[in-house]
Amino acid sequence: MATRMTGPGILATENDEKRAEILALLEQAYWMEIESVMSYLTNSINPDGVRAQEIREALEEDIQEELGHARLFANRIKELHGIVPGSLDFNPEQTYLQPPGEQTDVVHVIKGVIEAETGAIEHYNRIIEATDGVDWATQDTAIEILRDEEGHRRLFEGFLREYEAEGRV
Ligand SMILES: [Fe+2]
Numbered sequence: 001m002a003t004r005m006t007g008p009g010i011l012a013t014e015n016d017e018k019r020a021e022i023l024a025l026l027e028q029a030y031w032m033e034i035e036s037v038m039s040y041l042t043n044s045i046n047p048d049g050v051r052a053q054e055i056r057e058a059l060e061e062d063i064q065e066e067l068g069h070a071r072l073f074a075n076r077i078k079e080l081h082g083i084v085p086g087s088l089d090f091n092p093e094q095t096y097l098q099p100p101g102e103q104t105d106v107v108h109v110i111k112g113v114i115e116a117e118t119g120a121i122e123h124y125n126r127i128i129e130a131t132d133g134v135d136w137a138t139q140d141t142a143i144e145i146l147r148d149e150e151g152h153r154r155l156f157e158g159f160l161r162e163y164e165a166e167g168r169v
């Protein structure tokens with residue numbers, strides 16, 4: 001085992017308990033991103049119709065961003081002496097982003113994306129609070145990713161607004 005440092009910082013031995021707590025939060029964040037990649041891939045292909053095109057393209061872009069987030073979380077897990085989990089540890093949770101009964105049901109997809117982004121925003125706020133004053137680098141990463149998720153949610157809220165204005169929701 002490499003020489004461990006003492007003193008301030010999340011890698012100090014006296015912060016082992018805190019580090020374990022942060023690693024658990026990071027692991028969950030990693031899986032949330034991976035599941036979003038799967039769900040957004042599905043929903044960037046399934047929807048039918050003229051207006052579904054816009055949603056499909058937006059999700060196409062988000063797939064790359066969410067994959068980038070997963071990579072950032074995975075690297076941070078390693079930096080904190082954790083191990084990036086294998087696929088057998090994955091437990092799906094995004095019930096709301098399963099394919100709708102009708103593939104023209106774009107509102108179902110928009111609402112599902114908003115729910116996924118909201119879940120991510122809540123979880124990353126949790127990470128920002130848990131790391132405050134003890135793990136600045138993880139906090140910085142979480143803040144950067146949080147901004148992306150808030151942007152994603154805002155984009156899909158705009159899509160939903162358009163359908164609401166037409167009384168389709
Ligand atoms: Fe993300």
Ligand SMILES: [Fe+2]
Nearest residue numbers: 117148149152
């Ligand atoms: Fe996102």
